[in-house]
Amino acid sequence: MSPIYEARRVSYRAGGRALIEDIDLSIAGESFTIIIGPNGAGKSTLLRVLCGELAPSQGEVVFNGVPLPTIPAWRLAHGRAVMPQASELGFPFTVLEVARLGVEGIGRGLSRVQRLHLVVEALEEADVAHLAGQNYQTLSGGKRQRVHFARVLAQLAAGRTVEARQVLFLDEPVASLDLKHQLSLLEKARCLTRNGVTVVAVLHDLQLAAEYGSTLALMRSGRLIATGSAESVLSSDNLSETFGVCLAVPGLPPSPWTLQLKRSEKKAHN
Structure with a gap:
């Protein structure tokens, strides 16, 4: 599947400083890409640049092979939806x-x-x-x-x-939700990818990101540090470098909450 969204050497500056810098990110169609990282890493800024709310100071964003600023607003509204924090x-x-x-x-x-x-x-x-x-x-x-x-x-x-071909952008969509609705929203978002929608989300919870993301994008200090599967991105070195704490994590296991949800859904189906 060809990329549906691309950030090409994208930077965004405000107040004399770079909030994101030199970002290259290719988002495959029908994927669930989750942007993770500590506070102030530039996650929400990157999301806002990708969806067109902010214009990059440098570089370009491409949607379906077309530079984002050249797409008429009416057509963009049909192809992408945004849920802010x-x-x-x-x-x-x-x-x-x-x-x-x-x-x-x-x-x-x-x-x-x-x-x-x-x-x-x-x-x-x-x-x-x-x-x-x-x-x-x-x-x-x-x-x-x-x-x-x-x-x-x-x-x-x-x-x-x-x-x-559509894209849904979610900025911290589960931050104010109780556990049941956190899992329900993320599960429904994942179901959308099975029906042709590409989902890009910002999450703080690494375990939920590992469980639901087909691709993780790890950010630190406005830069993209790593992209790929949960197993490759959530390495001990990456997490220690990014979050400033010593973590010996070979890979995060599936959340017990999501496992329990799956068991409940299977039981209800039977």
Whole structure:
């Protein structure tokens, strides 16, 4: 599968200093790439440059072989969806209305009823359908994150009528979620890759990254230190150098929480 996204010698500077520097990253289609590293490593900055929120100070970002700045905004909205760390709304929208923002102006040949159906399906996938009529501003941080996950799921579903190759960007998507919904969100994101969507996420939890990422990208001080499988990236040397602590970890085992989730899902299926 050819790369769907590429960062070519990308740097981004602000306030007189480089937040990311000389990044080369190739993201394969239908992969789950997880960017990891300590606080201040430049993970979120790289994600924002990749999705087009920030323009690189140097280098270029290419989406489907086309330089990102040359892609019309309407087409980009069909091909990529972004879920930031946190989102604030100044209006008393209901949960349904917030999720519906994902399909506004997105898609081709969709009736109003079909768009609503996509939104309701997305709310169910994110486990917030029961909150559809509730004021978004009254929700906890975790529930707000799930609502925005529903929004991007709906956007991707509608956008698929125009763009076959899509990318979902997730910036710390599980930071405010309880354990059940952390695992559920990451599992659903992984399922998207089996249906043609490429997922790029920022995570702090190395064990979750090792469990869910098909490719890990390790950052330190604005630079990309290593990319590849969990076994190759999460070496003792890489972790010790990056996090500044002595770690003797030949490779992180699957999380007991995810193992338990799989057992529960298998039991339910049977």
